Amino acid sequence: MERADVERILRATDHTLLRPAATYDEITKLLREGMEFGCASCCIPASYVSEAVNYVDGALPICTVIGFPNGYDTTGSKLYQTEDALENGASEIDMVINLGWVKDGLWDFITDEIEQIRDLCDDAILKVIIETSELDEHEKIRLSEIVTACEADFIKTSTGFASGGATPDDVRLLCANVGPHIGVKASGGIRSLEDALTYLRIGASRLGASALIKLARPYLEETL
Numbered sequence: 001m002e003r004a005d006v007e008r009i010l011r012a013t014d015h016t017l018l019r020p021a022a023t024y025d026e027i028t029k030l031l032r033e034g035m036e037f038g039c040a041s042c043c044i045p046a047s048y049v050s051e052a053v054n055y056v057d058g059a060l061p062i063c064t065v066i067g068f069p070n071g072y073d074t075t076g077s078k079l080y081q082t083e084d085a086l087e088n089g090a091s092e093i094d095m096v097i098n099l100g101w102v103k104d105g106l107w108d109f110i111t112d113e114i115e116q117i118r119d120l121c122d123d124a125i126l127k128v129i130i131e132t133s134e135l136d137e138h139e140k141i142r143l144s145e146i147v148t149a150c151e152a153d154f155i156k157t158s159t160g161f162a163s164g165g166a167t168p169d170d171v172r173l174l175c176a177n178v179g180p181h182i183g184v185k186a187s188g189g190i191r192s193l194e195d196a197l198t199y200l201r202i203g204a205s206r207l208g209a210s211a212l213i214k215l216a217r218p219y220l221e222e223t224l
Helices: 003-011 024-036 046-056 075-087 099-103 107-121 137-149 168-177 193-201 212-223
Strands: 013-016 041-044 062-066 092-096 125-129 154-156 183-187 206-209
Touching: 003 013, 003 193, 003 212, 013 024, 013 183, 013 212, 024 041, 024 046, 041 046, 041 092, 046 062, 046 075, 062 075, 075 092, 075 107, 092 107, 099 107, 107 125, 107 137, 137 154, 137 168, 154 206, 168 183, 168 193, 193 206, 193 212
Parallel strands: 013 041, 013 206, 041 062, 062 092, 092 125, 125 154, 154 183, 183 206
Antiparallel strands: none
16 A cells, blocks of 8 residues: 555544543553544543643644444433533534434434534534444435534444444445535444545545554654
């Protein structure tokens, strides 16, 4: 793989550590890697956001997750989580939708929740996780339309904690059905640079992954 391709992958990557038992030392290692390799952001648990923001001191966007990983928190709870994360300095928010509402066809509820969180985010980037592995094609298309109408910044495939993660077919489907100003984030199960580059080439503009820096080191570390 060409060095330019590896650099493109890393610039699009939200370098991620959301394991429940993640320690502060592991988080700071993640942050150092994110800064060193020029990642799009580091995505971490909300409890570490304030410390992480201080640690990177403006050198790297800090992303955190809301309603994660199941999405069935109340809207009020998600709003509080979002407000708290933003007050602590998060500049990117990845929220999980309520999948039960999808299965019940409660599209207005989903729309209202996303809109309320969007309003709170103001200048912060909002990514909406729809958990594609749990949805049929009609549901994926409908959610692409809703995320577009709500003017979120990204639609995101997966939490990485469900029955499956991103697939090329899902990324193509989302890219074909969101508006021109909505990005697609492929996340969940991206374990090779080749897969990462495939997602970018078919239209994803962000990647969520934990292993890509380790894979990229042999291509880059000699000149860093």
